[in-house]
Amino acid sequence: MRSVQVRRFGDPDGLEVVEVAEPAPGEDQVLVATEATGVGGVDAVIRRGTIGGLGFSPGFVPGSEVAGTVVSVGAGVDPTWVGRRVWAFTGTGGGYTERALARLEDVVPLPEGLGAVAAVTLGSAVPVARFALAHGHAAPGGSVLVRGAAGSLGIAAVELAVRAGAAAVAVTTSSPARGERLRALGATHVLDRRGAGDGPAAYDLVVDVVGGPDLPDFLDRLAPNGRHVLVGVVGGMPPADFGARLLAAFRQSRSFSTFSLDTVARADLRAARAEALDAAARGELHAVVHDVLPLEAAAQAHRRMDEGSVFGRIVLVP
Template identity: 30%
Template structure:
């Protein structure tokens, strides 16, 4: 079968698609034929060697967490799933960017028929991160909450989850995403002009102050939130790690949201239309380098996915 591998740290050019032996399921696993698998910024950072202190890499390495597909084999102790079931899930083995992957049965939820494969395959990391980041800032009805990178894979879901909870959401994003954010009940804030210009726009949009801030971009947004008077324990960042713990700033993300229960909540909302996860583009597996090149420009609305 085909699978993505890299044998050295570096840019997207170090990614290869190679032939490897297909997996066999352990007793508590199933093997899934992957129909779609999302790509994520954290995977790019791991590939560059930037997260070795947190997520050590043994080279050569596979990659990928998100997946959706059809169960092809079932482990001997698995009773909840059978061959042919359509599922959404994840692995912690950096292995979903492949045609087949072994998945713990407990890491799966049923794929609703109405959910497109591309959306299902890209939901796990973004959905779990968004759920945890939203919970972390404790949004209440009537709160004003600012979100950086508000139209990205995580940011779009955070923004919609906050609206669902009754918050007024100020979504910081490029001007080209303003109409989409507005259609989701979000007040778009143009990110152009740097932090000082963004601060002025946030003050104009929320003259009575901002209650909470979700930072999904880095580059000074946590300090901006503090400067705007947001309490540290109502600021959550998934990227500005140096700020986590200072002034009470929180760092909840994918680790806190990595449960089948959370995945099921997000999948159900996507299936019935309460949430939308746009698919910027779907690439064939052998164009994984091009997919990450686009992702790393940091201008994606929603998700980029691979189709094995």
């Protein structure tokens, strides 16, 4: 079967399609015939080699979520799973492939009427956004700034903040055209990447997908008792001394935290994923797909990610 491997970390040309043996599911695992694979921001960060200390090496297969049909199961898994269409979390990697392994506890049946492409656009993004908003104590009537709102995670955060009753949902994005698309999804204010625009002067919550060198400037945009929740570093790591901005505004009682789904109980996470897919099937959440490309075009997908030209999610199909 075909898989995409990172043969060399750095630019997208280091991605290569290779033939590998089909894996066999182990205990409590299923093997999914992939119909669609989501291309995530973390995939690009790992491929660039900017996350150190996590043991990535050449031969690594990117991709953390797939949708398709279960074709075989390992020991301890009910054989009636075979033939079922599912969304599956494959871990830090392993998704850019024709057949992907996943633990049963990370598998959710696809609801009727929801396609594989939509599923991998929302299956990870919506739970991250949901729990990040809860982590930041988003409340009805509050103000939320979503930094880096043009990706699938940012779009999910916008839609969920609106549904939660936020009085103001501001976004940062790279162009007026993208801003208008985000307004159509519920954003009330549009800012540029540096935070300039027509939004409130201060926010109760910043949900940050970007990180990078400009992060401290957004700590300055927090209201008293405001919370900044970092959920991604697609713009790179923040400066080492960014906490000095919080200390400089000590009397404002502002706070900063990171958030990862790794801290959510498995049962709660599985329920949240199922709820997200059901909501999408009902038309309550929107799967915004930038493009659907063949598996062999993974390098092209990553070039677009690096250019910052993606609105929504790119999906790979075998």
